[in-house]
Amino acid sequence: MLNLIVLIPVAAVIALVLGAPARKTSVIAAALQAAIALLTLLTYNRSGAQFQFITRVAISPEWKVQYLLAADGLSLVMLLLTGLVTLAAVWVTPPVEKRPNLFYACLMFISAGAAGAFASQDLFFFYAFHELALIPTFLLIGLWGTGERYGAAWKITIYLALGSFILLLGLIDFYFALPEPRRTFDMLELQTLARENVIPAAAQSRPYLLLLLGFGILVSLFPFHSWAPSAYASAPTPAAMLHAGVLKKFGLYGLIRIAVPLLPAGAQHWANLLLVLLVGNVIYVGFVTIAQKRLDLMLGYSSVMHMGYIFLGIAALNVVGVTGAALLMFAHGLSIAALFALAGELRQRAGSMEFVSFGGIAKAAPFLGVTFGMVAFAAVGLPGFANFAGETLVFFGAFQPAVDSALVGNYRIATGLTLWGLVISAVYMLRAYRAIFMGEPRAAGPIFTDPRLALRLPVLLLIAALMLAGFIPEAFLTFLRPSVEALVAK
């Protein structure tokens, strides 16, 4: 099952390079991938938190590197996210004039990288799959992007290459911090090691810092976030959806999977640093978001800002907070993908992303107005959408973190500050909504009508998933909670 989720997009890439019909192949492959991800989730045995669907192929017995695919609830939810967002991204892609096969191949390649990273339980492949996805992003932005695309492509690629390399050093350092006979790349084994607390507290702080920096750069942790808005603004719509929706979650997933369970003392050692940075994410970047005059940049900054909440959940180090973070990852992936899809449609119609060039669209195009409004409310954190459930858990978790009592006060301050982020995001989202959809249409502006079916269905799909997880969060929490418990609870 997991093999299929990873290999279907790979097969699609090969078929596309060999000249298969671009759109048809990709949509079919993405639909298959999403369906199998859903099916895997449904057939997952929830009675325990153990890894299932295991495939093992030894690659190098001497270093104990193996191609090891396995999934617990956390991986499966992330794989479902990958499948859904890939399907939506491929589906909404407008006709590509320049070299369509290469375009779709790059998209499917990113999807393969993300799926591989979430399904691999071997550190080598976990890392390798993710970094592999950098290259198609580089090509996508440079070849099909808009605006300052060259600059944006270079910025994201160099930034993420740097982040990945620091992450690699962190993983190496982490590996050497394990006691000699127990060193392994096998994340299943690592999970058993986590319960035994094998790494002495003093040896945890350096690898944790490297991992935090490495993963943090990949997730646009303040102040390493400046690559994200420009890249998402310039990237073609489906690339922005895939990157912001799925690929960026890799860093958070890595923190939950490796750094939190195995280096808890390191996490406490650097807790204050992380709190300061994540408050920077929410408050500082939040204000920057309010100041944006263009929809694409605003969405880019808002996606950076929301990472702050997820970091807060992870920093809490307790089951509630980390589960909330995981749910929020899922929710944010869906909502930001839907937002980018709709924004891409607006850009295509209007040829511009400035707020001043829009107005009164809701009247002419009610579908766009309603769906954008729903997703914007989801992103702000209104009840009824998955984001609300995730954020609530995060705040509860962070208010009562599983850390030294000396640190709890700082956590409460950070939680209090980030709560203001909800107000900030309401301000920028509602202002954007008013500027674009309300009021009178621009006299000389473009004429809007409701979009084609190929945009409606994927957006509705994403919204449906958001609302499902919003009204019945338990449907996802039953998968997430046991896995997180296995990782966090001692």
Add this chain to the structure above:
Amino acid sequence: MLAPLTLEVTVLVLGFLMLLAEAFSKSAEKTWIAKSAIYVLAVVFGWSFFTRGNAGVDLETAFYTTDATALFFKRIALITTIVVLVMSIEYRSVIARYIPQGRPGAGLVEFYSLPIFTCAGLMFMASAIDFLLIFVSLELVTISLYVLVAYMRRHISSLEAGVKYLILGALSTGFLVYGFTWLLGLTGETNLVRIGRVLPGLLAEGGRLHGSEVGLLFGLMLVLVGLGFKVAAAPFQLWVPDVYQGAPTPITALLSVGSKAAGFIVLIRFLEPFLSVAVLREKLLGVVGILAGASLLYGNLAAMPQDNLKRLLAYSSIAHAGYLLLAVSSVGSAAGGFGASGVAVAFYLAAYLLMTLLSFLVLIVVTNYSRGDDILHFNGLGKRSPFLAFAMLTAMLSLAGVPFTAGFIGKWLVFAAAMKEHRFVLVAIGVVTVAAGFYYYLRVVAAMYWQEPNDDTPIRVSGLTRASIAGLTALIFIFGIFPQPILDMLQARGPVPVRSVARL
């Protein structure tokens, strides 16, 4: 089981036969000579797996060892030469343009056969454990290369490259020999195994050199300077950009792969006996570390603004010397050879061989069609020839160190060795330089895929070249996912110096 020397002798005989065949060949196109040489070298490569090891050889009196490492580096030399011959065939029209033509095809076979002699020299170097053999084989390599670098004698920059290489090469050889004589004078030995045996006694309490290791260090530094030239490490890199750019492209490839590999095997063998002595160890590794840091910074930073691909690859060659030296400077303190860092060096060189040869091979083909070797001549290659563009993409990604390519495994091993030995300053430099590397290698990728082609003539690739390009591309991916065959090769047998693949 073959006697060890058979390999080198066969290669040498092949070189002479080629020269002889030239005299009797009627045809103007002499490519058949090069093609048969390729097949013979391929057979020799196969033979190398059936060579008798060191059993029964007393290494203390020998000049020549046949351990796994030696065989591994011989294979590197052979593969390099094979690909260089493929390149030379592809390059023959350029050569013909720049040498005086008494009769059609004149001078081509010398161009095909001199790399064979270089190859023999490299193979001897891989096995040399005595100062004398090291020196003689090094000269065999260098002198053939002097001729080859200046081979296009109507081309001004080839001549310039030849002169620069000759003068600086001769100077570096002088340093090397002077260092050898110092060490001989102080230890009374030329065999590296013997030196390793007597050194602790000489430096111990009551030994002749006790408390005065300055002389030894002086000799060691001289040798390091000499070898620094050979492997193109900063601050001995001044010759590299001009020589690489001016030399015929196949020879640039030979220089950047063959002579670097041979330089590193000599460096490793040479350092090993001295590293076992604590007094020398710290100082030697410190110096190697400085060379590594300087090469990393200089090579990577200077590569960023280059617009000429050959020159860019020259700087990247300096940069990779830096990564290799970083591995050398991270030798574990545990006794018994180079361990993990030796494996890192060997693997990195094997990966470097694949990706560098691949990029030079594509460069030659593209240059033939675009009449220039600047990055902008690669514009739109993704459209003109998806095959070549994909090969170049693979080479560049591997050089930059993207996972699932051999280059990534190499970098991973190097940095794992460095992290294990806590070389944090060098690792921090490495973080900067790896990011810089992504920039300049991806510039080529950006040119190939982002830009529109300057002209739309499709590029035809001959069968042999196409097969070589496909083979190298495939190997980069195969060793990027399954590195085990190379590790097995390093471990096959033989105690010196890579004793076993230390677990990471």
